[in-house]
Amino acid sequence: MALTTLWDVAYFLASGLLYVVSRIIPPLSGVLSNGDLVWGLSALVFGAILLAASMINTIMLIWFERKMLGRFMDRRGAMHVGYAGLLQNFADGLKLFRKNTFKPRDADGLGFYAGPTAYMVTSLLMFGVLPVSTGWSDGSLPLSMLLALVIFSFAPLFIFISAWSSNNKYSLIGGMRSAAQMIAYEVPILLAVVAVVVISGSFDLNTIVSEQRNYWYWGPLFLAMIVFATGMLAEMERIPFDLPEAEAELVEGWNTEYGGMLFAYFMLADYVRALAGSILVVLLFLGGWTLPAYFPAALTSLPLAGIVVLMVKTYLVFGVFVWIRAALPRVRTDQLLRIGWMRMIPLSLASIVFAVFFVLVKCIPVLGCVPSMGG
Amino acid sequence: MVAEVEQKGRSKPENADGLILKPLYTAARQFAKSLIRPSTIIYPFERLEDPKFREEVAIESGRPIGVGQVWDNYRGVHALNVNTCISCNLCAFSCPDLCIDMVTVPGGDPKHPKKCPQIDYGKCSYCGFCSDACPEGCLSMTTRYELSTPKRAEMVYSPQKMFEIYQRKLPMNPIRLERPANEDSILLDVPLCIGCNACARDCPTECITMIDIPKANPKPGEKPAKRIWKEPVINDSDCVRCGTCISVCPKECLFWGTHT
Ligand code: SF4
Numbered sequence: 001m002a003l004t005t006l007w008d009v010a011y012f013l014a015s016g017l018l019y020v021v022s023r024i025i026p027p028l029s030g031v032l033s034n035g036d037l038v039w040g041l042s043a044l045v046f047g048a049i050l051l052a053a054s055m056i057n058t059i060m061l062i063w064f065e066r067k068m069l070g071r072f073m074d075r076r077g078a079m080h081v082g083y084a085g086l087l088q089n090f091a092d093g094l095k096l097f098r099k100n101t102f103k104p105r106d107a108d109g110l111g112f113y114a115g116p117t118a119y120m121v122t123s124l125l126m127f128g129v130l131p132v133s134t135g136w137s138d139g140s141l142p143l144s145m146l147l148a149l150v151i152f153s154f155a156p157l158f159i160f161i162s163a164w165s166s167n168n169k170y171s172l173i174g175g176m177r178s179a180a181q182m183i184a185y186e187v188p189i190l191l192a193v194v195a196v197v198v199i200s201g202s203f204d205l206n207t208i209v210s211e212q213r214n215y216w217y218w219g220p221l222f223l224a225m226i227v228f229a230t231g232m233l234a235e236m237e238r239i240p241f242d243l244p245e246a247e248a249e250l251v252e253g254w255n256t257e258y259g260g261m262l263f264a265y266f267m268l269a270d271y272v273r274a275l276a277g278s279i280l281v282v283l284l285f286l287g288g289w290t291l292p293a294y295f296p297a298a299l300t301s302l303p304l305a306g307i308v309v310l311m312v313k314t315y316l317v318f319g320v321f322v323w324i325r326a327a328l329p330r331v332r333t334d335q336l337l338r339i340g341w342m343r344m345i346p347l348s349l350a351s352i353v354f355a356v357f358f359v360l361v362k363c364i365p366v367l368g369c370v371p372s373m374g375g
Numbered sequence: 376m377v378a379e380v381e382q383k384g385r386s387k388p389e390n391a392d393g394l395i396l397k398p399l400y401t402a403a404r405q406f407a408k409s410l411i412r413p414s415t416i417i418y419p420f421e422r423l424e425d426p427k428f429r430e431e432v433a434i435e436s437g438r439p440i441g442v443g444q445v446w447d448n449y450r451g452v453h454a455l456n457v458n459t460c461i462s463c464n465l466c467a468f469s470c471p472d473l474c475i476d477m478v479t480v481p482g483g484d485p486k487h488p489k490k491c492p493q494i495d496y497g498k499c500s501y502c503g504f505c506s507d508a509c510p511e512g513c514l515s516m517t518t519r520y521e522l523s524t525p526k527r528a529e530m531v532y533s534p535q536k537m538f539e540i541y542q543r544k545l546p547m548n549p550i551r552l553e554r555p556a557n558e559d560s561i562l563l564d565v566p567l568c569i570g571c572n573a574c575a576r577d578c579p580t581e582c583i584t585m586i587d588i589p590k591a592n593p594k595p596g597e598k599p600a601k602r603i604w605k606e607p608v609i610n611d612s613d614c615v616r617c618g619t620c621i622s623v624c625p626k627e628c629l630f631w632g633t634h635t
């Protein structure tokens with residue numbers, strides 16, 4: 001059996017595990033060879049690998065941001081735990097894990113505890129949808145891009161729930177801002193995505209990426225990429241659109257009342273979303289796991305090459321987000337709305353028009369040709 | 376209309392150029408500059424005293440600004456020369472934070488133990504009064520500033536520890552207050568003195584000698600007493616004005632005053 005996809009690896013591990021167990025306890029071998037059991041266990045292993053990979057990447061992303069932000073501020077960032085502070089975030093996580101989580105007296109228990117958990121879980125769901133390489137998942141979802149965007153926009157709901165139930169005015173204001181902010185960025189994001197759909201002819205992320213093997217969409221759809229990335233910044237609630245957190249006004253925004261592990265949930269989920277958002281930008285506009293043609297084909301056919309390429313691109317995109325964070329001040333709500341409705345929507349409409357034009361004329365001298373619209 | 380008024384009030388119109396690109400450019404320049412070596416040093420492993428930093432700062436500012444070099448009156452941890460300390464207690468008297476304890480160190484005789492200052496840096500405010508007060512110049516302040524320790528007890532520096540610092544010959548604070556020449560002296564209220572020898576025994580500079588005097592004014596008809604009375608005489612030029620004699624006198628017959 002060729003281990004080409006992650007599912008194959010999980011299946012291999014699961015059946016190997018069951019085989020070992022049935023050799024150790026022979027009477028169970030009849031039960032253990034049941035096909036459904038193998039399938040179920042492989043699904044669990046699949047999920048576990050995915051979870052571990054995404055968590056490790058998320059933590060590395062935090063490290064990356066800390067180091068980069070440090071340089072922007074003429075500092076060095078984390079230095080002393082592990083090589084160049086690589087293990088600092090694990091240490092921080094351990095510290096938060098050991099802390100007491102307590103609930104304010106007047107907070108609503110259910111919402112207070114369910115909010116962060118749901119926020120974390122829905123953020124992690126993203127990685128079930130995003131393909132990170134050709135061999136990542138077996139089944140391809142025909143509408144995976146829409147699914148990804150839907151999962152992405154769950155967050156304000158849970159933020160609002162946890163903010164409201166923590167019974168604190170700062171939390172509540174932060175939660176309301178988070179919910180209100182959606183109005184500004186969701187529409188431009190979807191319009192920008194429409195431009196991608198027009199050119200690629202598909203809602204499936206796998207197809208969108210494979211359509212980009214000849215040329216990446218950031219050329220023809222540069223405007224849409226700017227709009228999408230800006231919208232993603234607002235979606236992730238990162239500076240300059242971190243109105244819901246606005247430390248100067250709202251203490252810590254919607255997670256003011258949270259401490260210990262619950263705070264760690266919020267923190268991690270924020271970066272999970274940052275990672276997913278950067279991956280989404282790469283998948284839609286920067287060619288996903290493909291490399292330009294002038295790279296030797298031998299390089300791209302190496303095992304795991306696709307994942308490495310995608311991750312490098314993702315970290316570069318996230319680096320740009322950090323750069324923006326280091327440079328720009330926070331905007332006001334009205335400014336955010338004005339940016340969303342008066343700048344981003346016209347730009348994305350323009351790029352839809354351009355995409356339609358591009359598809360109609362098929363070829364544009366500098367930008368190249370639309371590949372066959374087979375997908 | 377409101378919007379128009381707002382627009383007029385602005386000194387510069389908001390544009391992408393000034394509000395987005397310029398900060399991005401500034402940040403990128405900063406990033407590129409500090410990518411090789413940020414200005415922040417990795418403190419416990421690198422120090423501003425290191426020659427390379429010293430040079431850098433000296434070059435950039437045109438003069439050493441107390442980095443790597445020490446200002447004349449820098450006041451850090453004390454250095455104590457135990458050998459020349461005369462146990463006069465003046466440092467402990469002058470300390471405004473009461474952080475100096477006089478503790479016994481080896482080297483004195485059993486009757487007259489040698490005591491040297493022990494400083495609690497948890498309380499010390501680095502005022503330098505003690506080193507100004509020290510008549511022998513054996514307590515001075517160095518450039519050492521690193522004191523952090525996991526235990527509070529380790530903030531108390533024994534005389535031996537400060538002697539070790541002294542032996543390392545760190546740069547020391549050379550500024551000392553000049554002690555005024557014609558201070559008050561120790562005067563004796565003669566009729567009260569019982570000649571007990573306590574002051575002479577405890578004087579750190581041994582400038583008190585007990586001289587014999589006859590008992591003053593024997594009553595008429597009485598035989599002069601056989602016993603020889605003693606009285607302290609203080610050598611004013613050797614006296615360091617520590618006040619020890621005053622505090623040990625059982626009859627409170629010594630006091631500060633001016634020779635007339
Ligand atoms: S420096 Fe000042 S506070 Fe510190 S021991 Fe000397 S007199 Fe006391």
Ligand code: SF4
Nearest residue numbers: 460461463464466509
């Ligand atoms: S003032 Fe100087 S000589 Fe006197 S006890 Fe203190 S350190 Fe010793």
Ligand code: SF4
Nearest residue numbers: 578614615617618620
């Ligand atoms: S003040 Fe008294 S004890 Fe101190 S040096 Fe002078 S005479 Fe001696």
